Amino acid sequence: xxxQDLKKAGLKVTLPRMKILEILETSxxxxxxxxxxxxxxxxxxxxxxLATVYRVLTQFEAAGLVTRHHFxxxxxxxxxxxxxxxxxxxxxxxxxxxEFMDETIEAKQRQISSEAGFEITDHALTIYGxxxxxx
Amino acid sequence: xxxQDLKKAGLKVTLPRMKILEILETSxxxxxxxxxxxxxxxxxxxxxxLATVYRVLTQFEAAGLVTRHHFxxxxxxxxxxxxxxxxxxxxxxxxxxxEFMDETIEAKQRQISSEAGFEITDHALTIYGxxxxxx
DNA sequence: ATGTATGCAAAACATTTGCACCTGG
DNA sequence: CCAGGTGCAAATGTTTTGCATACAT
Numbered sequence: 001x002x003x004q005d006l007k008k009a010g011l012k013v014t015l016p017r018m019k020i021l022e023i024l025e026t027s028x029x030x031x032x033x034x035x036x037x038x039x040x041x042x043x044x045x046x047x048x049x050l051a052t053v054y055r056v057l058t059q060f061e062a063a064g065l066v067t068r069h070h071f072x073x074x075x076x077x078x079x080x081x082x083x084x085x086x087x088x089x090x091x092x093x094x095x096x097x098x099e100f101m102d103e104t105i106e107a108k109q110r111q112i113s114s115e116a117g118f119e120i121t122d123h124a125l126t127i128y129g130x131x132x133x134x135x
Numbered sequence: 136x137x138x139q140d141l142k143k144a145g146l147k148v149t150l151p152r153m154k155i156l157e158i159l160e161t162s163x164x165x166x167x168x169x170x171x172x173x174x175x176x177x178x179x180x181x182x183x184x185l186a187t188v189y190r191v192l193t194q195f196e197a198a199g200l201v202t203r204h205h206f207x208x209x210x211x212x213x214x215x216x217x218x219x220x221x222x223x224x225x226x227x228x229x230x231x232x233x234e235f236m237d238e239t240i241e242a243k244q245r246q247i248s249s250e251a252g253f254e255i256t257d258h259a260l261t262i263y264g265x266x267x268x269x270x
Numbered sequence: 271a272t273g274t275a276t277g278c279a280a281a282a283c284a285t286t287t288g289c290a291c292c293t294g295g
Numbered sequence: 296c297c298a299g300g301t302g303c304a305a306a307t308g309t310t311t312t313g314c315a316t317a318c319a320t
Contacts, residue, residue: 012318015276015318033309050310051276054309058311074284075310089253104239104240105243109260112224113224116233116266118226121227121263123261124261126259127244127247127258129255131251135254146300149300169285183302184301186303186304189285275316278313278315279312280314281311282309283309288305289303293298293301294298
């Protein structure tokens with residue numbers, strides 16, 4: 001019942017929002033650009049503008065439904081927030097993204113931040129490399 | 136003798152390149168956008184176009200003289216490569232950047248990448264937070 | 271009804287590129 | 296001299312915004 005997520009976020013349940021949420025939820029690739037989503041909408045025969053996709057994603061981000069990442073290469077990618085924090089391994093050749101999470105690293109980050117007098121709001125560890133399939 | 140760095144990189148020693156390198160070397164803020172550098176050049180009375188700043192920075196990056204970072208917020212920032220790898224703590228309010236380096240984290244990253252079949256080309260750990268002075 | 275959301279086109283940015291002119295070795 | 300570098304303006308690619316219309320409650 002995904003409409004709940006929208007209502008909970010204080011957003012009206014509209015067709016574009018539901019469609020976009022649906023794409024984020026059902027895609028097996030978890031990291032999509034606004035254009036990726038736009039293209040999928042067109043393919044599905046939906047009449048939704050690219051501007052709306054950006055607007056909706058920005059609202060989703062503000063509502064905590066989605067995370068925006070700035071990986072290398074111009075476009076931002078959006079990922080459905082599934083609750084479990086994790087970091088990313090990105091293949092610089094094919095764009096494949098692997099998620100990982102390591103408590104040792106997490107703890108170290110907290111320690112370093114507090115020593116530097118920073119109150120963490122967010123953090124992003126992204127390792128860029130070449131995946132097995134691209135070698 | 137910074138002209139050496141340029142020659143070593145196979146780049147002609149031209150006025151724009153020297154000026155830009157000089158700014159990167161002497162600035163006490165280590166992370167500058169192309170516009171930051173452009174503005175400083177204008178203030179110093181140099182007749183250098185923004186396009187040239189971008190071109191030169193891109194060449195410097197290719198030559199390994201400079202690293203380009205994509206922190207949050209549109210513009211890329213450039214940092215003189217001083218040899219010692221490090222990660223960043225960025226204040227989301229004032230933009231201050233603190234550098235750090237932790238061998239435990241580095242080692243974990245290598246381990247995680249190799250387990251996932253990735254050959255690391257680069258990595259970026261950036262912690263976003265609010266620094267002491269902004270609270 | 272009515273306030274919010276959308277679509278479209280235009281604007282706003284950051285960055286790159288084409289091209290005629292200039293410069294360093 | 297001559298390849299390579301630069302300045303300017305125009306092009307590009309991504310994301311945002313203004314505004315008139317359409318929609319959810």
